[in-house]
Amino acid sequence: MSPISIPGKVRLQQTWQLADSDAAAYVAAVEAADGQALEPSIRFAIHSFVLGCKTDGIWDAIKASCILAGARTLSGALVPLKGTAPTNNNFVSGDYNRKTGLVGNGSTKYLDSNRSLNADPQNSIHIAAYATVYPAVTTYMMGAGSGANGAVVIGYNNNSFARCRSYTADSFGSNTAGLIGISRSTSINYDFRVGQSTAAFVRASETSPALNHSIFGSDTVTGARFTGRLSFYSIGEHLDLALLDTRVSTLMTDLGAAIP
Secondary structure, three states: OOOOOHHHHHHHHHHHHOOOHHHHHHHHHHHHHHOOOOOHHHHHHHHHHHHHHHHHOOOOOEEEEEEOOOOOOHHHHOOOOEOOOOEEEOOOHHHEEOOOEEEOOOOOOEEEEEEEHHHOOOOOEEEEEEEEEOOOOOEEEEEEOOOOOOOEEEEEEOEEEEEEOOOOOEEOOOOOOEEEEEEEOOOOEEEEEEOOEEEEEEOOOOOOOOOEEEEOOOOOOHHHEOOOEEEEEEEEOOOOHHHHHHHHHHHHHHHHHHOO
8 A cells, every 4th residue: 555645644634633623613603704714724723722722731721712813804803712702892804914913003992801800710810912013112911900909911011011910010021922921820929921931920819800801901091002913812710821822822823824
């Protein structure tokens, strides 16, 4: 018997990967919103990401998420990977790029995640986003409760900063494109990841206000909303940020290579 050709191997691998029901349901929903099918390579990249998150044990911790890239249209990009669909505030089709994601304007454009700060346990929470373009000005990337006890936010002001169930902000790293996120698993400290490095900050957890997480900003801080591009966000319970970083970075590389 002659050996299987390389194209045959790729087709067999894609058939196996497409067996995941969660990934298949998401792809079908995106295609319905787009009004046309995604390229096979895009489908494969998404399925690989979902299966990878499950292999790493971080899938269940993700409770609300969108892949803000890959889809053919803005409507497709706002289909939730997990959880409730975000509410779009003022983004239009011209703000969306299949490779680099959605761009903010620093004021009127943001997404309401429709997930409350209090939907996740006080001492088991994460938020993370993938920035493909990072602004040089003070900006809130995502979260809620800035200026209040129990705030959960990430942003940039000379250095990346975060509050994780805390009124006090901590700074770490610079405005490097890629994943930025925070994750808390205890009442004592939390992890902050920027530029593929993670630091632990000793900061006692506080009760959060009853607000929804915003994407491209922090709820009512309208003057410092994000002006860069985001291609992914995730909200939920504690997870390993390094594992999420690797999976999302690979997804974005794969999408970039697959999109014409």
